[in-house]
Amino acid sequence: MKPDPINALPSHLALRTEGVQKSYGVGQSRTVALKGADFEAHLGEVTMIVGPSGCGKTTLLSIIAGTLTAEQGRINVLGFPLHEMKHPKLTRFRANHVGFIFQQFNLIPTISVIENVSVPLIINGAKTKVAEARAAEWLAKVGLAGRERERPMNLSGGQQQRVAIARALVRRPRMVLADEPTGNLDTRTSIEIMGFFQEINEQGNTIVMVTHELDIAAYCKRIVVMRDGQIISDTRNEHRRSARQEIDALNQAELEAKLA
Numbered sequence: 144m145k146p147d148p149i150n151a152l153p154s155h156l157a158l159r160t161e162g163v164q165k166s167y168g169v170g171q172s173r174t175v176a177l178k179g180a181d182f183e184a185h186l187g188e189v190t191m192i193v194g195p196s197g198c199g200k201t202t203l204l205s206i207i208a209g210t211l212t213a214e215q216g217r218i219n220v221l222g223f224p225l226h227e228m229k230h231p232k233l234t235r236f237r238a239n240h241v242g243f244i245f246q247q248f249n250l251i252p253t254i255s256v257i258e259n260v261s262v263p264l265i266i267n268g269a270k271t272k273v274a275e276a277r278a279a280e281w282l283a284k285v286g287l288a289g290r291e292r293e294r295p296m297n298l299s300g301g302q303q304q305r306v307a308i309a310r311a312l313v314r315r316p317r318m319v320l321a322d323e324p325t326g327n328l329d330t331r332t333s334i335e336i337m338g339f340f341q342e343i344n345e346q347g348n349t350i351v352m353v354t355h356e357l358d359i360a361a362y363c364k365r366i367v368v369m370r371d372g373q374i375i376s377d378t379r380n381e382h383r384r385s386a387r388q389e390i391d392a393l394n395q396a397e398l399e400a401k402l403a
């Protein structure tokens with residue numbers, strides 16, 4: 144008999160969902176968001192879920208993150224059977240293993256950038272000084288050294304997204320989930336943000352992202368298409384775009400234009 148891929152996740156997979164169903168509301172206002180979604184993400188890869196607005200991308204990502212529970216179906220993330228887990232186990236799983244990046248950044252506006260990035264560490268019991276030292280390291284990695292004491296609203300959209308990335312990564316989660324991380328950004332900033340994700344991935348992180356833009360999906364190795372609450376295709380992208388090369392080319396072109 145073959146092993147059950149949900150109970151025992153094959154070693155090349157970081158996660159697998161099977162027959163996941165989820166609806167919102169009741170009676171006439173009931174919306175079925177997921178109609179049996181079968182999804183998998185490979186360990187150490189960047190997987191992009193692409194699909195039109197309302198097809199269930201955020202719902203699926205939230206279920207993988209353990210912030211939303213499915214009505215039916217089975218979900219294994221990093222060996223954890225989420226469909227069998229409840230609070231507080233689910234909360235612990237999320238805090239220890241998942242870094243979530245929201246489309247709207249979700250930064251706390253009343254505290255500084257460094258305090259925002261420290262929050263996950265402080266919740267985990269770290270002393271403020273230790274947490275801020277680690278947060279400062281991450282802010283430097285995302286190119287925001289020197290901006291630590293500013294409030295989020297004083298930063299551009301791309302910079303706020305980088306703060307959100309630092310906050311999601313500061314606890315070194317094994318799984319990074321990002322919901323439309325370039326949704327509110329201009330083209331150049333979007334390429335820079337995709338460059339960060341490519342770098343994080345090179346350091347061994349598994350990343351699952353969501354977008355409705357095919358251009359953005361082209362920076363990922365695996366592209367999963369969603370329609371109407373279901374996964375309709377899962378393909379390997381052999382021609383992954385390199386964000387770093389594109390940024391270098393843009394910088395070069397700008398320099399040449401200045402010198403001309």
Ligand SMILES: Nc1ncnc2c1ncn2[C@@H]1O[C@H](COP(=O)(O)OP(=O)(O)OP(=O)(O)O)[C@@H](O)[C@H]1O
Binds near residue numbers: 167202355
């Ligand atoms: N809290 C909610 N209450 C009621 N309906 C909801 C809720 N959240 C999502 N829905 C509905 O479920 C369906 C799937 O929503 P979901 O947010 O997962 O889609 P999406 O693919 O992320 O869309 P978008 O690209 O616009 O973010 C949609 O029809 C949406 O209107």
Ligand SMILES: [Mg+2]
Binds near residue numbers: 200201202322
């Ligand atoms: Mg969404």
